[in-house]
Every structure is written in C-alpha cells, then in structure tokens.
Amino acid sequence: MARPGAFPWELFEALSNARGVTGDEGPVRRLLRDYLAPHADRMEVDAMGSLLVEKRGRRTGARVLLGAHMDEVGFMVVRIEKSGALRLQKVGGLDDRLLAGKRVRVGPQALPGVLGAKPPHLGQEEEASRTVKLEDMYADIGAADEAEARAHVRVGDTVTFDAAFEPWGAALVRGKAFDDRVGCALLAALVAGPSPADFVAAFTTQEEIGLRGARVAAQRFEPEVAVALEGTGAVDVPGKRLAALGAFPCLGRGPVLTRRDSTTISDPRLFELFERAAAAAGVRWQPKRPGIGGTDAGEYHRAGPGARAISVSVPCRYIHAPAALAARADIEATLELVRAALPKLAALQRPGGTPRENS
Amino acid sequence: MRSAPAPPAPAGPSPRTARALELLRRATDIPGLPGHEAELVAWFEAEARALGAETRLDRMGSCVALLPAKSPGGPRPRLLVAAHADAIGLVVTEVTRDGFLRVAPLGGVDSRLLPAQEVWVHGTRRLPGVFGTVPPHFQSPGESRKPIPFDELFVDVGLPAARARRSVRVGDLVSFRTSLQELLGGRVTGRALDNRASVTALLLAIEQLAGWNHAWDVYGAATVQEEVGRGCLGALTTTFAVRPDVALAMDVTHGEAPGADDWQTFKMDGGPVLCAGPNVHPAVFRALADTADAEQIPYQVEPSPRSTGTDAMDIQVVGHGVPTGVVGIPLRSMHSAVESLCLRDLERAAELVARFAVRLERGLPGRDE
Numbered sequence: 001m002a003r004p005g006a007f008p009w010e011l012f013e014a015l016s017n018a019r020g021v022t023g024d025e026g027p028v029r030r031l032l033r034d035y036l037a038p039h040a041d042r043m044e045v046d047a048m049g050s051l052l053v054e055k056r057g058r059r060t061g062a063r064v065l066l067g068a069h070m071d072e073v074g075f076m077v078v079r080i081e082k083s084g085a086l087r088l089q090k091v092g093g094l095d096d097r098l099l100a101g102k103r104v105r106v107g108p109q110a111l112p113g114v115l116g117a118k119p120p121h122l123g124q125e126e127e128a129s130r131t132v133k134l135e136d137m138y139a140d141i142g143a144a145d146e147a148e149a150r151a152h153v154r155v156g157d158t159v160t161f162d163a164a165f166e167p168w169g170a171a172l173v174r175g176k177a178f179d180d181r182v183g184c185a186l187l188a189a190l191v192a193g194p195s196p197a198d199f200v201a202a203f204t205t206q207e208e209i210g211l212r213g214a215r216v217a218a219q220r221f222e223p224e225v226a227v228a229l230e231g232t233g234a235v236d237v238p239g240k241r242l243a244a245l246g247a248f249p250c251l252g253r254g255p256v257l258t259r260r261d262s263t264t265i266s267d268p269r270l271f272e273l274f275e276r277a278a279a280a281a282g283v284r285w286q287p288k289r290p291g292i293g294g295t296d297a298g299e300y301h302r303a304g305p306g307a308r309a310i311s312v313s314v315p316c317r318y319i320h321a322p323a324a325l326a327a328r329a330d331i332e333a334t335l336e337l338v339r340a341a342l343p344k345l346a347a348l349q350r351p352g353g354t355p356r357e358n359s
Numbered sequence: 360m361r362s363a364p365a366p367p368a369p370a371g372p373s374p375r376t377a378r379a380l381e382l383l384r385r386a387t388d389i390p391g392l393p394g395h396e397a398e399l400v401a402w403f404e405a406e407a408r409a410l411g412a413e414t415r416l417d418r419m420g421s422c423v424a425l426l427p428a429k430s431p432g433g434p435r436p437r438l439l440v441a442a443h444a445d446a447i448g449l450v451v452t453e454v455t456r457d458g459f460l461r462v463a464p465l466g467g468v469d470s471r472l473l474p475a476q477e478v479w480v481h482g483t484r485r486l487p488g489v490f491g492t493v494p495p496h497f498q499s500p501g502e503s504r505k506p507i508p509f510d511e512l513f514v515d516v517g518l519p520a521a522r523a524r525r526s527v528r529v530g531d532l533v534s535f536r537t538s539l540q541e542l543l544g545g546r547v548t549g550r551a552l553d554n555r556a557s558v559t560a561l562l563l564a565i566e567q568l569a570g571w572n573h574a575w576d577v578y579g580a581a582t583v584q585e586e587v588g589r590g591c592l593g594a595l596t597t598t599f600a601v602r603p604d605v606a607l608a609m610d611v612t613h614g615e616a617p618g619a620d621d622w623q624t625f626k627m628d629g630g631p632v633l634c635a636g637p638n639v640h641p642a643v644f645r646a647l648a649d650t651a652d653a654e655q656i657p658y659q660v661e662p663s664p665r666s667t668g669t670d671a672m673d674i675q676v677v678g679h680g681v682p683t684g685v686v687g688i689p690l691r692s693m694h695s696a697v698e699s700l701c702l703r704d705l706e707r708a709a710e711l712v713a714r715f716a717v718r719l720e721r722g723l724p725g726r727d728e
Contacts, residue, residue: 081617083615083617085617093495093496094495095474095492095494095495095498095503096503097471097474097492097503097506097507098474098475098492100471100472100695101472101476101692101695101696101697102475102476102697103537103540103548103697111543112540112541112542112548113542114542114548114692114697114699115697116616116617116691116692116697116699117472117618117692129506130506131471131503131504131505131506132471136618138616138617138618140542140548140616140691140692140697140699141542141543142541142542142543142544142545142546142547142548142699143543143544144543144544144627144628148543148544149543152543163477166487168487168517169517169518171517172517174487174489174517233494233496233497235493235494235497236457237459237491237493237513237515238455238457238459238491238511238513239493239511240511241493241497241498241499241502242493242497289497292496292497293496317491317515318475318489318491318492318494318515319494320494320495320496321474321475321492321494322475322477323475323477323489325489325515325517
C-alpha cells in the first residue's frame, strides 16, 4: 500500500492502459469512480459524461475547480469495407506521418489490429517523397471479408493505440494517453488525500476536440479559481526548428507552468501564487513555451462571470503519438506543487480583487 | 432433471497450427538482422536437430540441416530448400551529444514508417527505444505534409546523455519491437515475418519429411544476408557447398491489401505462391504445381519476368547451374513492423515442400526437355 498522499502509480498505470477516445471515456470514468468513491463527498456524472467530484476541506473560500480531461486522441471506424478493412478518421490532433505501421486496438473488445498502408516495394518512386495520409491507410484486424469484420466491429467504434504502460529504467515511465491521464491521476491523488480546502475535481470529456466537457463543467460550478492539470509536450529532442526556438519544456526539470497558451492568458496572480508555492516547497519548475497548445483552462477562465485560471502540467515527450515518456520525479513534483498551492487557492478572490493572505 | 447438452467447445487451433505459431513466435522474437543471424541460425539448428536432421554451420554463418534419404544405395540426388534467415532492421550511426541515436537502414526500410515506431536497441544490453516525434503543437505550418528524411529521424532510449553514450555505440543494431500478435481468421502480425515465415515453414516441412520415406537427400538451409548487399550471400555460398540437383527458395511475396493493385498481389489464405519466369526452371515449377494439384493444396502463380527478388536469384547460377523454384507465402505490409500473413498459407507452403521432396523419387520430369 502506497503511503497516503503519495502519487498513485498503480492507478496511473491503469488509467494509461484504459481506453477512452474522445466521446467514449466510459472505461476511464469507471476506473476513477471506483477509486474515488471512498474519498469523495459527492460525485455526479454530467450530461457530457464528465465525472464531477466535490471534496470538502477544512476551510471554505473562493470556489476552486481543479480539472483534468479523461479523453485521449485516437480514431473512429467510419466504414467497414468489402475486403474486411476498416477505414478510420482521426479524433483529435494526430500527425499522419506517425500512423502507418502502428498497432491499434479496435472497439469495446479491444480487438488487436494494425494500421496498414501500401508496402514500399510496390510504391512508385514519387510516392516515397510523399507522406502517407490516413485516407490511404486501413485498420487490419485480420478479417477476410466484410462479414467477418462486422461480426466483431461496428461503424462508430473507437480505436486506440496499442501500447502498454511500462517503466523505462528507474527514472521514466512510458505509456499511452499520458495527455491527460497523468492529470487524472494527479487529481485523483488530491481527492484521495486530506484537503485543506473545499474544491471541485472535474474529470472532463472531449478536451481533444475543443474543450467541450470543461465548458459544461465550468458552467455548472462557476468556479472563481480554476487549474487545469495536464500532460504537456516536452520537446527536449533533436530538431532544427526546435534548436532555433529553444528546446523546452524538458523532462526532469519539474512541473510546467503556463503563462499564455493559444486559449488562455494565465491569471498573473495565480501564476505568482504557484511560483511562490514552488519556491516555498522547494519544487523546481519550468515555463511552458508561450502561445502553444491549449487546455481546458481555455474554457474554465471564461465560464459564467469568469475565473482566474492556469495550467499546471507534467512534461511528456511524444504526446499525441502512440505512447509518451515522462519522468517519475516530474510527476511527483507536480503533485507536491499543486498540493502546496491548494490551501492558498481558496484565499484568492474573484478577478479584480486582491489575494487575501492566509491567516 | 436432465441437463442441457453442453455446447460444442469452440474449435481451437489444430496442433499443427499451434506448432507453427509457437515456432513463428520464437523465430520473430530473435532479432536476426543481416550479417548478425547467429542467434537465429543457432535456434534453427537446434530445432532441426530435435527433428532428427544432421546439421552443420557453414563458413558464412548459414545452417544446413540434412535429412538423408532412407533408401539404401549409393549417392543420392540432392534437394536444397533455402529460406533466408535475416530480417531488415537498422544500425546506429551516431549517438548525439544529448544521447539520442541517429540510424541508417539495414535492408529496405521505408523511413515513412519509422516515426513513433518502437524498437529494441541492442547496445551493451537490450534497451527499449522509440523513434521520437515532435507533437503537432510545435510544428511549423505545412510541416506535416513532408516526410521526415532518415537523417532527421532519431531514436530516444530515455537515458541521460552520458548513460546513453555508455550503453550504445555506433554500429549497434536496432530492431523493430513488435512481438507476434494473433489477429482474426488465423492471421498473425509482427516483425520479420519476411522471412521467418519461411524459416518456420521449412522446419514444419523437415518435421513432416522426417517421418516419411524420401529417395533424395534433403538439405534445409537457413541462409544469411538476403536483405542486403549485392546478391544473396548465404544462398550463394550454401548452394556452392551443397551442390544440389534441384533447389527451392522459400520466401514471402506481396499479399493482397486495400489500396494495392490486385494484379501485383496475391490472395491471403489463397495458398502458396509459385514463381514462374526466367529465375525458375519450368520443370521445377511444373513439379510444384503437379504436387499441389495431386495433394489438393491450393496455390497461386506469380509471373516474375526478371528476377524473383529471392535467394533463387543466386542459387540458380551457382556452379553448373541449378534447376530452381520459388515457393512464396503471401505477406501483407512487407518490410514494416506490422507484416501480416495467414497461418494456413504458411502451413500449406510447408506441406507443399514436403510433398514435393517425397515425389522427387521419380526424378524431375522434364528436366532435360
């Protein structure tokens, strides 16, 4: 049994392996419900499928919402062909160039399959200079014809990458859907631990197609302070463009704090609060590259009369790919930082006010 | 009260299919990259010995397994059945300052299949690795429309730079990390099915032949270095050593796939594919086809107007020349980490080769026509 308050590694592994493409988050939600039932003061599933958990703390103050999204990028089966091949469309942002030749799992039964494309031997010379588009690929489950495929798969079934969670040495873990199951695991850990203040934990749906679950969750609670917990792209990897821009965030340099992304300008006081909390707790943090990406904070900060919002993220290499890499130390430090900041969040007033110091 | 009759148990794989699956799983778990086939060849040798074959390793690293004819008498004609043992892969060309690996292909590797591909890096120990990618959020506009060239691809082993440099050296091998996976309908997917499918079929054929009377000496060879270089090194040297009277090359050929032209591909589950053309002796082709007809083994014909792209290219022209045939297994997504085939085709290829060897008792009809 992990010590109380420690990061729940087993839950994270189960969440990473669970399959929940946008709109089909059920398996992730069920895992979280079971895990959180003994710790939540109130739980509900809203019309979007988001799991909303109320946690009472020792104190009340500003309405605080901490969020993490349950959905992952993937595919949907849009057609079953006479040959038994499945044609897919993307759900969420995926680069076509990394899809061909990868393993997938299809439908509720997690049927094994592969993403096939024309072999290079048969390609014409000019084809080698072109990327292979998803339209030219198919998921192959081994079915000899349409009838065999239809016995196992239905149009509308979702398709995930096939990558089992695994440790990479002592320092790293690798797995599917760290964006944003790492946020879900962090948030679950906060709910499961003792809380200094009331907060709502929103495990949202449909982030990857436009922050849709977060919008409804925020409208339901009208938070005054909101924090999106995320897995964000680490780009400490080779690349000409990255070399020119500066290759950060990096693995191993702690939680990533956002000042501005494509959907939100983080509330400056909230940013400062996290900066101070990090300094007080001795947690090393790093900035997110401004202007890139977007999170549920993009909806949290504009719901109802508006909220102070920020994203706090775990750096992960290779998000929006079959599997990502993350550093154990970064994940644990992110939990430590959010836990250190949590008592101060409720002391923040609505935008326009000044922060009340804790008495 | 009478109990209802138990429903029939679902039909599992036949013992022969289970055996094929077991052999294929082991064969595809071994990296066996070009020029580095020793572990795979040693495994083949052990399996062939266990089936009663006499084995020897030749100078270039290929293994030849002999099933001597059971009939008494003087020198017997020799049949060589060759399946290349090597599989495409990659080799480390640079360990960067930051600990990432640059790689080059060993054999025909399409760089467009590599981004996000999982690999094993065979350094001082076996390390998991993955071809790194840059998420869409960080790409410049239009970047995703251009393929990533080999020299921009990199492998991430998740180690700090100093440890990566201690664990991996230039020249270390990199193989696809995809273990064999069963699909629907008796199909399987994995790496190196080109040509471990044929190596497996060859073992199944040896297994079958070991229990039969055959008038020829049958040599089954796992040959090295088909996928690289000028010609097929293992096939060339092994054939020189065996001096066969007739030879078969077992290899894979393109299986039907959505998007591929029907006329260039062969039916999955349609049976073995027999090449016909200048690289194949017409009498060997005919004997293979006659055997398949007589034994009711479905087969397909692949016209090969120039070269078959198999060990047969070199076998045919060794010494005084060898009448050669090619038995293919339809394979989808060749040279990827997710090649797939139908196990029934593999089993039929084995059956055809074993039956062909037995029927050679009467010689090779039409050999001198």
